[in-house]
Amino acid sequence: MSQIDQNKVLIDWQELSLTDEEFRRARSRYKLRGLIPVMGFLGPFLLLWSVFLAIPMLWSIWLSFNTGGLIDEAKFVGFDNWSRMLSNDELVRSLKNTAIYVVIAILTVFSLALTIAGLLNSNKRGQNFFKVALYFPLLVPPIMAGMIFFFLTHYDMGIINLVLQATNHEKLNFLGDNPNALLTIVSLEVWRGLGFWVLFFLAGLQSIPSDLIDAAKIDGAGSVRRFRKISLPTLRPLLLFAVIIALIFNFQLFDSVQVLTKGGPVLGTTSVVWFIYKRLFAFQDIGLAYATSVGLLIVVVVLTVAAYGFLGKRSEN
């Protein structure tokens, strides 16, 4: 008791306390000093992100109102690029091809991957072996995958046609005919992506509490019914997320087109990115490439925000 009294006497609180002005200044000084280590940690990334991502993004919006710029000076043309977009047959064709490719590829790879993941989940023996074996195509860069598919599907030398020939069947024109060429590219992408989606869905399936499944088993639900009534509904948020991610990835179709078909035959496999690349580096109608890039950019950003906004909502629940 006496000690506290002594403190009261010794400390003149009035003198020690800061005025509002002093307090504000000290606080901002403290905050500024706190920013130094923050910038140390964040600085390198922020610098690179601004220079190579944020600035190009803003710049590309400006570019979409311009033409030229690669070999000559850029010239402002207003909304000209944008208004010409939908009347360009090749672009419309590329959009259509990409859309068809994306839909078929996602539907095929998801249904196959879900089936395989389901099989692996209920047949535990050798699971690791299958995981590893299905992973192999993922190790092959799309360019090399394209080469491999060349060896399989070439009209004269492809092994599939050689076998068809040897067994007295008619040869198939995998790459030189529409819509075969686009379907061959779809199958390449399915082949490469399958392992990834199997792992993805298997991780999802394994996160389903086993008592749910056991309860359904006791109630006499068969495996197909269990899959439809329990696994699919539980996986639905994950599935939606997966669809958006797959949309973003597959929309960037380029490598296999470059290796296998170069956009042909007769624009049968042109994709959006192929269109952009061709316009930019064949130096023809660059303005259209600029505007198309911004279109692609908007699609990707909107899909990303949707995917993670959605995911955020899910983790809150």
Add this chain to the structure above:
Amino acid sequence: MSLKHPIGIDLEDLARQDALTRRAKSALSYFVLGLFVLISVGPILYVISPAFRESKSLFSYPPQWLPNSFYLGNFKFLLTETNYIRWGINTLIFATSVTLISLVIDTLAGYAFARMNFPGKKLLFGCILATLMVPIAALLAPTYLLVRNLDRWTFGLIGLDTFGGLIIPMTVSPLGVFMMRQFIETLPKGLYEAARIDGASEWRIFTKIVLPLMKPAVVVLGIFVFMQQWANFLWPLVITTKDETRVLTVGIATLQGQFVTNWGVIAAATLMTIAPIIMVFLFFQRWFVQASVAGALKQ
């Protein structure tokens, strides 16, 4: 002695039938799984055959599955007549540099977003998140123009046909920052706070406490980035025109254009490129599997 159910069902028989259908089902499952393994691995294995054969025998009829001789001419041609080795070294330089640089900047930034407070943090993170998946394909024109202009400002360090121009733009990956932040947030806060109270600086906390705990996340992100850049085609294609900076993916694509008829060489190049990565994979498969799923799943 057979167990008779009151109504007359033979329980033993029922159990036997049940086991039989279960075994049949499981056999069918493994058959389907095996089929998909064949589809996955078969095409890769097939490339071995043309790689060890003379190109003219590729047309042979009936089709030849196994090379009848161990022909090494394709590999010899690749190593002596083309710049394959140069491309290989370039690919290693490219993929390794991108991986190391982005690991450093991503862990640092991830730490800042997970454990530090500063004004505008939420807004900034939101902006970065929105660019999470922006592909180089959508920024091809401005990034190309930027690198071309940077040549002057960086004294030739970042420019067309330079390693700087090839590497630096690829090191920006918001996804990496996101993954690192998510991982650091799962680490126990107590450790961090105890060090804080003891007066340790942020740098000390980061290097002595957080970093040692981050090994798994760093390995997973490292493999993820390396695999991505190893396979990268579009950016190297755009930014390099000379063999001094060309990488394998671009080099082999040009081979395909040059030696349309010399298929054996292309097969050999494909095989030689994917063989090392498959070896590495077989050693570290658990990490690879985690890395590929983490890229999309780490939330």
